[in-house]
Amino acid sequence: MSDNQNKTMSELFEDYGVSKIRTGDLIKGTVISVKPEAISINLNYKSDGVLTRDEYSYDFVEDLTNVVKEGDEVEALVVKLGDQDGNVVLTRKPIEEQKIWENFEKLKSEKAIIETKIIEACEFGIFGKVNGIKGFIPKNHISINRNVDPSDFVGKTLKVNILDTKNRKGRKQLVLTSKAIEKLEKEAKAKEVWNTLVEGEIYEGTVKNLQAYGAFVDINGVDGLLHINEISWNRIKHPSEVVNVGDKIKVKVKSIDIENKKLSLSYKATIKSPWAIFCDDNKVGQIVTGKVVRVVDFGAFVTVDDIDCLLHIKDISWLRIEKVTDVVNVGDEISVKIININKKERKVNLGMKQLVEHPFDKFAKDLTVGQIIPVKVTRILLEGVYVHASEDVECFVPIAKVSSERLRTPAKVVKIGEEKDAKITYIDRKGKKLDLTFVLEEKETDEFSSKKGPVSYSSNNNEEFTIGDKLKGLEDLFK
Structure with a gap:
């Protein structure tokens, strides 16, 4: 029996240069034909290998003829030694995946910026694909803005960094963050804005947040404080009395502190007081x-x-x-x-009183000095009494004019609420004042001041005579 008769089929294939392959082997082959949905590869094996479009890459490939041509060398893993047609079933996905994850590690260490299209959302975050691998962006890493709705991001393309490539259990998991990129972009834009802001200039901003002490206004990515005292010319208890979140307002820059990133604004300075x-x-x-x-x-x-x-x-x-x-x-x-x-x-x-005619002018229009008018006592002081000459006119009567007698206090002769007659002694129309007296007739101080003509005297026999009568007999003596 010859040596060939004692050899197995696989050994005979090896003698003739035919490869020996097993499931899971990493092999290389040459493309012998390409169709839109599959590639045939010469593996130097008893049967050719078949690599379908779905197993070619994690990224969707619509037509394989656009990415592969005959004669290309392709590396793949053996999935199955024979399909229904006897071909070796191949896949490139595991090989590609390994390279992708190695690249993810590199991108993570470099903090590289990549893009992903959001394909799904849940209450905990959103999902996107990077090189065909599904990545997760936790809710608190979606945006620098709080309380975002994950569903609003489905269909959008976001710039992201790779946060991690493994989960807590050590399994491969792509965790991304778009918040970090957004923060960096905001800082870069803010730096540019800080360098362009000018004290005293007026800018348009958006009210972002309200506090009891004021409002925060965004000016092209830079937050400035609009203190409550700078919101309105009038006193207000809360900023919401004038502005609301989302309002676009014009503000004047009061002061700039680039080192401490503080911007002081004024809204009232932009409007007429x-x-x-x-x-x-x-x-x-x-x-x-x-x-x-x-x-x-x-x-x-x-x-x-x-x-x-x-x-x-x-x-x-x-x-x-x-x-x-x-x-x-x-x-x-x-x-x-x-x-x-x-x-x-x-x-x-x-x-208010200037809207009506002065009560004195109205009351005293037809008054004359010497006229007697009724008055009512309203207040009593040691110095005199106050009276109402009319409902709207009050006058003061000094104690010397309250009575012809010498008084220690007017209360001895007048009472509050008492109505009396008073004589007008003087009218001061400019000073709005009446001088009054309760003494209606002057008291006779001596007999000479009260009589007109010669003064008569009486003798013991009741004979009346005057000084002139007695001096008549003496006229001749002075001649």
Whole structure:
């Protein structure tokens, strides 16, 4: 028997240069034909190898004729020694996968930026493919913005870094982050913006966040603080009274601190102040309507065209009043007259009594000196008494004019609420004042001051005579 008869079929193939292969072997072969959906490869084996489009790569290949041609050498793994046609079934995926993961490690160490298209989303994050490998982006690594919705990213292409290539159990898992890229891009853009910002210039920004102490405004990627005091010319309790998140507003740069990345902004500086508007629209002597917003002991503050103006207690009524609230209260809409505008100190004084004729002028229009008028005692002091000459006119009668007798206190002869007649002794129309006296007839101080003509005297026999009569007999002596 010859040697060949004692050899197995595989040994005979080896004698004739035919390769010996097994499932799982890594082999190389030459492409002998290419079709869009499969490649035939000469493996130097008893049968050719077949590599389908699905097993060629993790990336989708629509037509293999566009990526492979006859004569190319291809490396593949043996999946099965014979299919239904007797061909060796091959795959390139494991080989490609190994190279891909090795490349992932390299990209991770280099912090390289790659792109991935998002194909899926769940409550925990989103999924995309890199070189055919499915990668996961955790929710907290999607964006620098909080509370993002993962479903909003499906279909979008994101720039990512590789965070990890293994999970906690040591198995291969591609974990990505787009937040890191977004942060880097923002920092780069912010650096550029910081170098272009100019103090005193006005920029358009977007309100990003509201706090009790102010608002944060984004200017081309740089966050600036808009303090609550710089939001409105008027006092506000919270920024939301003027601005809301998402609003696009113009702000003026107050100060720039590049080293500490601090930007101070002002919104009110970009709009005309209520004070300037008030001065443009109002003048002294003008009658306006305002709302009482605060009452104090010395008066009330009235808002007119967004400006708080002072209505002093002495300008509320021509009459003396004890309390401001006797006439006006918080919330009242009142008509007032502008009596002074102090532009330097930004103060406005108002008057209510100036809207009506002075009660004295009205009352004293037809009065004359010497006229007797009825009055009512309202207050008693040691120095005299106050009386109402009319409902709106108050006068003071000094103690010397209360009675013809010398008094220690007017209370001895008058009572509060008592009605009396008073004589007008003087009218001061400019000073709005009446001088009055309760002494209606002058007291005779001596007999000479009360009689007109010669004074008569009586003798013991009741004979009346004058000094002149007695001097008649002496006239001749002086001749």
